[in-house]
Amino acid sequence: MADIIQLLPDSIANQIAAGEVIQRPASVVKELIENALDASAKEIKLIIKEAGKTLIQVLDNGKGMTATDARMSFERHATSKIREANDLFSINSMGFRGEALASIAAIAKVEMLTKPKDDELGTRILIEGSKVKKQEPIETNVGTNFSVKNLFYNVPARRKFLKSDPVELRHITDQFNRLALANPDIFFTMYHNGNEVYHLPPGNLRQRIVGIFGKNTNDKLVPVSEDTDILKLSGYISKPEAAKKKKGDQYIFVNKRFIKSNYLNHAIRVAYDELIPKDNYAFYVIFLELSPSMIDINVHPTKTEIKFEEERLIYNFIKVSVKHALGAYTVTPTLDFGMDSNFSSRMTHDMRSDGVEREQSGDISSGPKLTQQQRDNINSWEDLYQDLQANTNQSQAITVESDLMNQGDDQPVIMASKSRKDPYQIHNTYIVNQIKSGFLLIDQQAAHERILYEGYIEQLNQHVGMTQKQLFPISVDLTPADATLLHNILHKVNAIGFEIEHFGKNSFIIHGLPVGIDNQSPEKLLETLLQQYHSNIELQLGIDRNLARSMANAACIKRGKLLQADEMHELVDQLFACTVPYKSPNGRKCFITMELDDLLKRFTT
Structure with a gap:
């Protein structure tokens, strides 16, 4: 039998090793900045293009390398950090394995300029796919300048599975933030596609966190x-x-x-x-x-x-x-003797037109709420047609049209009539609504998210978002990451009813909010919207669906919110007028159905 085991060439071995060390552009950023830190750099600049797929450049003013060290640094397991096995248990440097540069050079086109403090000339090395194309002396600044271009150019399968630019940029930002937080005494800057994202002068940890x-x-x-x-x-x-x-x-x-x-x-x-x-x-x-x-x-x-x-x-x-x-810092919890949340709000009372007294919360912060003028208009309208209504059949039902009506006899049918019973809440979270065959238990937050999601999708498709102007414009300062994100999707955010303009660097001015957003802090609403958008980026939903989903989550009626009967009626009616009323945008059920037969079985078994 012929021998079949052979030693792999270094270029292939490096590509295999690169699969563990270099997983995405953010991995390159991490390795290069850590090298700069180990070189005692006091200023580190990161420049990226197209989320690192086209260019990742790291410049530092550290020690630099001699011509021999510069060439040796691209060899596998070449390192200046350790000499023997015992050194592994006394490591004070960021890197020590000697794998990073060899792995990067195996799957990208790399240019390195480096110069030690005492040398007159520096060294320039060009390397592609582990092969050195050129090495020459050059006039350059003290320190090291790494440029990594066309990452995974020779590994198409790896490049194909890179995520979208926003996803890869978020991973790069995460790595940059971690390294910047760990070294507040070092000057960090970051640029993406020519725009400065971070400018972090040296200071203490608190200043770095704020920056x-x-x-x-x-x-x-x-x-x-x-x-x-x-x-x-x-x-x-x-x-x-x-x-x-x-x-x-x-x-x-x-x-x-x-x-x-x-x-x-x-x-x-x-x-x-x-x-x-x-x-x-x-x-x-x-x-x-x-x-x-x-x-x-x-x-x-x-x-x-x-x-x-x-x-x-x-x-x-x-x-x-x-x-x-x-x-x-006196932020420990105060004593709580278990007051029921249903009684935590100051309650007032009013009378319905049928003479039944009901409770009404003194403060409802959001959700579908009628103003006093709207209530008066409705009462006047009912008085105007009082005689006409008296002649109608009070028990005649009016079916609320939705796609639900075409789903078969096994689906719940919501009937609206004068004899329709008011729904009621359980723990200010779920709505119990009677139907012909039993009752529905509706998750108020999931239901409202579905309603808002479909509305925002329609607005984005038709560009008909309506804006409610603020009495006074509000200025907000965002983190560099959030400011970059908002700048990229600002035209879409304004399409759903916001009126926001960029006010330089990381500042924005809010002139208006989408119609229907009542009693919510504009700053908090925008912050929550961007948080949700960040969280959904990995799902690769596309800008419209991600924005609609994020906005629905930010603006919806939350669990724990007390609702009045008319608000619950409106929520139920709007839910079953949706195209897909069964689930919220994130897949949570909006309601469950309990049949009378099922209830009877529970009591008899």
């Missing part, structure tokens, strides 16, 4: 700091009321290295127990400093997973430190 996440973050921060002989913890956590439904603004660093650890994140989550809702997430930037001998970072090529020698000890230390910080 990345916006001025509004400053008042929401609570410092946390604990120091022991073996472990030091420092950073900032957010006040409970600043918690968001967006998961992703949670950062834990170990010796300035960002890590992913569900276990340690759970410790912080437990510290916030009962302070924030279960589906909300606090913002935090936590730094742990401990001896490198107590951790193992050589777990995965991305170096975001770490094994701790005393993981349980660290878990409890983080939990106690966060609780102590929350208590020190």
Whole structure:
């Protein structure tokens, strides 16, 4: 039998290795900036085009490399960080495996300009697909300038599976933010398609957090700091009321290295127990400093997973430190003797035209609400046709038209008549509505999301969004990431009824909101809209569907909101006039049906 096992060429081996190290453009950004940090750079500039697919350029003013080191740096497992196996347990640098540059050069066209401080000339190297095309001396600045062009140009399958530009840009931004947060004393800038996204001068950690996440973050921060002989913890956590439904603004660093650890994140989550809702997430930037001998970072090529020698000890230390910080700044929970939320609002009473007294909330913050003038108009209209109505058959039913009527006899049929019974709420969350065969249990938030979603889709298709002008324009300052996103979709946002204009850099002015958005803070509405849009980017829904879905979630009636009978009637009628009334845009059921026969079985079995 002939020998069939052979050693792979370096170019193929590097492409295989690149599959683990370089997964997307953000991986290149991470590796190049970490190299700049290890070179003691004080200024780092990131330039990208088309979300890194066309160009990723990192410039730094670090130590630079000699001609020999520059060439050697592209070899596999070539590194200046370690010399022997024991060095793996005393690592203080960001990189150490010697795989990154070789992997990048295997799947991209790379140009490197580098020069040490004491040399008169620098070195220029061109390399494509692991093959050096040119190496020559050149006049250049002290430091290193990496340009990575046409990523995955020679691996079409990998390039094909890259996500859309907004998705890849978000991953790049995440990596940039992590590295910038870990090094607040270094000047970071980032440009995308010629536009400056981040300008972060050196400062302290609080200034860096504000620079990345916006001025509004400053008042929401609570410092946390604990120091022991073996472990030091420092950073900032957010006040409970600043918690968001967006998961992703949670950062834990170990010796300035960002890590992913569900276990340690759970410790912080437990510290916030009962302070924030279960589906909300606090913002935090936590730094742990401990001896490198107590951790193992050589777990995965991305170096975001770490094994701790005393993981349980660290878990409890983080939990106690966060609780102590929350208590020190008087944000611990107050006593609550279990008041029912149904009685938490001041209640008033009014009389319906049929003489039945009903409850009415003193404050309804959003949802389909009639003004007093509209109520008076309706009463006057009914008086005008009182005699005509007296001659009609009061029990005659009027069917509400919708696609539901064509779905067969097994679907619920909503009938509107004078004898139609009022729906009622359970826990200010679900609406019970009687139908001919039993009753419907409607999720008010999911139902309203469906109603708004279909309305916004129609507005985007027909460009007929109606705007309600603000009495006074409102200026909002966004984070660089949110400002870039809003700038890209601003024409679509305005098409659904907003009137927003760019006011320079990360500032925007809100002149108007979509009609029907009552008693909501314009700033909060816009913030929630952008959060939802960010969360949906991975789903690749397209701008229209993503925007309609995000806006519906931001503007809908929320669970826990007290509704009046006429509001519930209107919500039910609008739901069953929808094209698809069964599910909300995110797939949640809008209602469930309970048949009388099923109820009878439950009582007899």
